[in-house]
Amino acid sequence: MPAFFxxxxxxxxxxxxxxxxxxxxxxxxxxxLARFFENLNENxxxxxxxxxxxxxxxxxxxxxxxxxxxxxxxxxxxxxxxAIRWAEKIDLKGFDTIAVLGIGCGYHIEELEKxxxxxxxxxxxxxxxxxxxxxxxxxxxHLISSKNILFIISDNTEEIAKVFLLLREEGEIxxxxxNELLSYRKVYEDWWLELKKEYIKFARLHQINTNTSVFFxxxxxxxxxxxxxxxTKSVHIKEYKSAFANIPAIVVSAGPALNKNVHLLKxxxxxxxxxxxxxxxxxxxxxxxxxxIMVGVDGGEAESRIFNNVxxxxxxxxxxxxxxxxxxxxYSGPKIYFKTNVLGYGDWxxxxxxxxxxxxxxxxxxxxxxxxxxxxxxxxxxIIVIGQNLSFPNLESYADGAVLxxxxxxxxxxxxxxxxxxxxLEKDIDGNDVYTTHSMLSIRFYFEEYIxxxxxxxxxxxxxxGLPIKGMKNMPLKEIVEKYCTKxxxxxxxxxxxxxxxxxAENVKAKEIKIRRILExxxxxxxxxxxxxxxxxDLILDILSNIRxxxxxxWEEIDRLTxxxxxxxxxxxxxxxxxxxxxxxxxxxxxxxxxxxxxxxxRLKYLYEGLLIQYVEVKDKIVLIDxxxxxxxxxxxxxxxxxxxxxx
Numbered sequence: 323m324p325a326f327f328x329x330x331x332x333x334x335x336x337x338x339x340x341x342x343x344x345x346x347x348x349x350x351x352x353x354x355l356a357r358f359f360e361n362l363n364e365n366x367x368x369x370x371x372x373x374x375x376x377x378x379x380x381x382x383x384x385x386x387x388x389x390x391x392x393x394x395x396x397x398x399x400x401x402x403x404x405a406i407r408w409a410e411k412i413d414l415k416g417f418d419t420i421a422v423l424g425i426g427c428g429y430h431i432e433e434l435e436k437x438x439x440x441x442x443x444x445x446x447x448x449x450x451x452x453x454x455x456x457x458x459x460x461x462x463x464h465l466i467s468s469k470n471i472l473f474i475i476s477d478n479t480e481e482i483a484k485v486f487l488l489l490r491e492e493g494e495i496x497x498x499x500x501n502e503l504l505s506y507r508k509v510y511e512d513w514w515l516e517l518k519k520e521y522i523k524f525a526r527l528h529q530i531n532t533n534t535s536v537f538f539x540x541x542x543x544x545x546x547x548x549x550x551x552x553x554t555k556s557v558h559i560k561e562y563k564s565a566f567a568n569i570p571a572i573v574v575s576a577g578p579a580l581n582k583n584v585h586l587l588k589x590x591x592x593x594x595x596x597x598x599x600x601x602x603x604x605x606x607x608x609x610x611x612x613x614x615i616m617v618g619v620d621g622g623e624a625e626s627r628i629f630n631n632v633x634x635x636x637x638x639x640x641x642x643x644x645x646x647x648x649x650x651x652x653y654s655g656p657k658i659y660f661k662t663n664v665l666g667y668g669d670w671x672x673x674x675x676x677x678x679x680x681x682x683x684x685x686x687x688x689x690x691x692x693x694x695x696x697x698x699x700x701x702x703x704x705i706i707v708i709g710q711n712l713s714f715p716n717l718e719s720y721a722d723g724a725v726l727x728x729x730x731x732x733x734x735x736x737x738x739x740x741x742x743x744x745x746x747l748e749k750d751i752d753g754n755d756v757y758t759t760h761s762m763l764s765i766r767f768y769f770e771e772y773i774x775x776x777x778x779x780x781x782x783x784x785x786x787x788g789l790p791i792k793g794m795k796n797m798p799l800k801e802i803v804e805k806y807c808t809k810x811x812x813x814x815x816x817x818x819x820x821x822x823x824x825x826x827a828e829n830v831k832a833k834e835i836k837i838r839r840i841l842e843x844x845x846x847x848x849x850x851x852x853x854x855x856x857x858x859x860d861l862i863l864d865i866l867s868n869i870r871x872x873x874x875x876x877w878e879e880i881d882r883l884t885x886x887x888x889x890x891x892x893x894x895x896x897x898x899x900x901x902x903x904x905x906x907x908x909x910x911x912x913x914x915x916x917x918x919x920x921x922x923x924x925r926l927k928y929l930y931e932g933l934l935i936q937y938v939e940v941k942d943k944i945v946l947i948d949x950x951x952x953x954x955x956x957x958x959x960x961x962x963x964x965x966x967x968x969x970x
Contacts, residue, residue: 340461347463355475362454372455377401382427382459386452391509395426395452402429408504409433414441416914417499421446421486421521423514424503425453425473428462435468442470442495444486448477448513479513483520490528493902496910527687527764539900540946541621541646542665546896547950548647550841551958552657553675554833557824559640559660560680564701565816570594570807571702572784573693574613576601577711579785580721583799584709587611591814593807595702598637599690600628601724602709607633608723614638614813617693618645619662619685627725629653638817640696642668642683656821662692670895674840675833686768687761694772704780704806708799711788712766713750713758751790758789766791782806838958841951847892848948855941858883862934869927887940897943905936 341363348356373385377398384395397404408430414420419442422431431445447453453475456462465471474482489495500518502510572587572594574580580602587596588611598606598613600620606613612634618625618641629639629649640658641650644665650657661668662685672680684695690710697705709721717738719730738745738757748763750756766789773781773793783791784799861880865873887893912932919925 341458343461343463344457344466347466348457351466352473355473359450359454359457362450363458366451366454370451370455372449372451374455374459381429384426384452384455386449388449388509393505393509395424395503395505396429401427405429405433409437412437412499412501414438414499415917417497418442418910418913419444419495419498421498421500422502423448423500423510424506425456426503426505427456427460428465430503431465431471435465435471440470442472443468444472444474444495444498446474446476446482446517448510450475477513479517479520482517483524486521487524487528490525493906493909496906497914523763523767526760527767539904539943542644542900543896543943543946544950545621545645545647546643546667547841547947547954549641549643549645549650550671550837550954551834552641552650553643553659553671554830554837556641556657556659557821558672558677558680559658559683559696559699560677561820561824562658562700562817563681565820566595566811566813567701568703569701569811569813570704570706571597571697571700572706572708573597573599573690573697573710574602574606575599575690575707575709575711575785576605576720576724577709577713577785577788578715578718578721579711579787580605580709582786583784584609584611584721586799586803590803590807592810592812593803594706595697595700595813597640597693597697599688599693600625601720601726603628603637604631604725605709605721605723612637614817615640615658615696617641617689617696618649619689619692620644621646623648624726625649626652631725636814638821642685643671656817660696664899666899667895670891671840674843675836684772686772687764688768691765691768691772694769698776698779702779704782704802706782706784706799706802706806707791707794708784710783710785710791712762712791713748713756713789714745715750715756715787717757748789750788751796752787756789762789769794838955841955841958844892844896844947845951845955847890848944848951851887851890851892852941852944852948854883854887855937855944858887859934859937859941862930862937866927866930866934869923869930887944892944892947893940896947897940901939901943904939908932908935908939 345356345360348359371387375383375385375394375398377383377396377400379400379402381401383398383401386393386395412420412434420434420438421444422434423446425431425445425447431443434443453473466473474485476482486495486498498521502514506514570593572590574587574596576599584605587606588609590596591612591614595615596611596613598616600617603613603616615638616629616632618629618639621644623646625646626649630652632653635653635655638656638658639650639653640660642660642662642665644662660683661672661680663682664685668682681699683692683699685692686695690707694705694707714734717731717735719734720727734745734757744759745757746759747755748758770792781794782802783794783796784802786796786798790796858880861876861883865876888898909932912929916925916928919928
């Protein structure tokens, strides 16, 4: 009798005992799952789509009915031998994770765990009745309790793919191999393919986030410090929470669709909060339309070109400190500051300024995603989007009047002519093929996820062309206006009143003192840990120069320096959020390639070189912060000195 069986007087005693063991283990590791299956077990009758059978070798097996299919999960002869052969064919070189379709009786997972004890295993079972039968059949507490095995019991491909995204965002997994039980291959072929497609979608989203973070990390730091003084002239967006309750909002994007209906906005200044996302601003002003709010978050210099071309100084500039500083500094009109979920320093700055209860806005992949959240945060309903093509009709990037239109149009045409794989075809709302990009598809994904998570508003797409967005009803803007934008409101008056109240409550001088103190604290801390970061690099270079030597004292010193660096506010709120994707990419790349290096000394050298790259990344960010904070303090002092001289 196999070792995993226990002897009981009656079969029902065995079943109850095994189920209780497994449930107790689930409660330690998967509490919601334990509660669900405990309840399911109590309410499941004798009729089941999963029947316990005994294989020729005496091992448990399941016979499953799934739609038109009835199949044995494992070999009806010898499930263990089948599992061993299955595991032998698995090659995880270059992968840190394997996703397996089908749990069955778990024999194959046990063999996989023996072969690859250090690899991550994600076990996906779409049939909850199979997992319930397993809980009542075998003691799998060793699998449930394993730190390298994750059970996902669900038939929702999108939700499963989100788990993969979360694990990637947290650095738990990187490269994933997909495999399946042979018996599941035919039955779940289409479902498994759909899951892989969802995984690819989320993996691309993660890669876009990673690339953006790595590419803009230095720019974000520069923009943060160069723009921080503008907080003295800004109102925090928390002052506008629900200020426009049940007033319509129109989020204007710069897509070519805007040419169709932008003229309708001229009559809507007192009927809807008009929010301009990025490049749409110049298009609106070229048509004689002034929005109430313009939103800026992008860190590239091209963003400042948009705001440096603004004609009106009556528009409220809603910005995060990631926005390129030049346009922010040059704009003389009223400003609204907000923080986002992307960069952690916003919470730290709020705390230092004494701002309590301020929420992070949801950033998304685009300024248009963020603008939608601003509209919701301010209480607007319905929320209408226009100019949101998410594609390039006739290979055009923007509507007429956009500052960047000509150069972007040329770039798109060249890419399509050269068959750039980044440009793909999708169906628009009329069923026509139109070119788009993975970045734009991620913007659409964020819209769709956002709408699902915030169903308390009505979302309308008045773009009249472009890609469809799930959860947004497509309507011509004229019909939307006639139905939803019928009342008049003093929208500008509400904005102005809140702005004036804030500056009466706390004068500019008090804000200036707080901001200067923040900069001084940052500069002091960065100067202190700058030397520690350099010392850590010197130590790892010493180790690399003599890889075979004993370096216990050096490693102890490195550990001490690492603890001191990473316990600082500077690291936690500024360096780590901006460097984590780069550092994780280095770690993942090193771990993948180390498997192919047979010599232990060469493997150590390769690992230590990876640490050096990470240490240099951290040091560079600390040095940049130190230099920037000192520069801004000196500029403030110069301005103060000039102001004093002008008063003499």
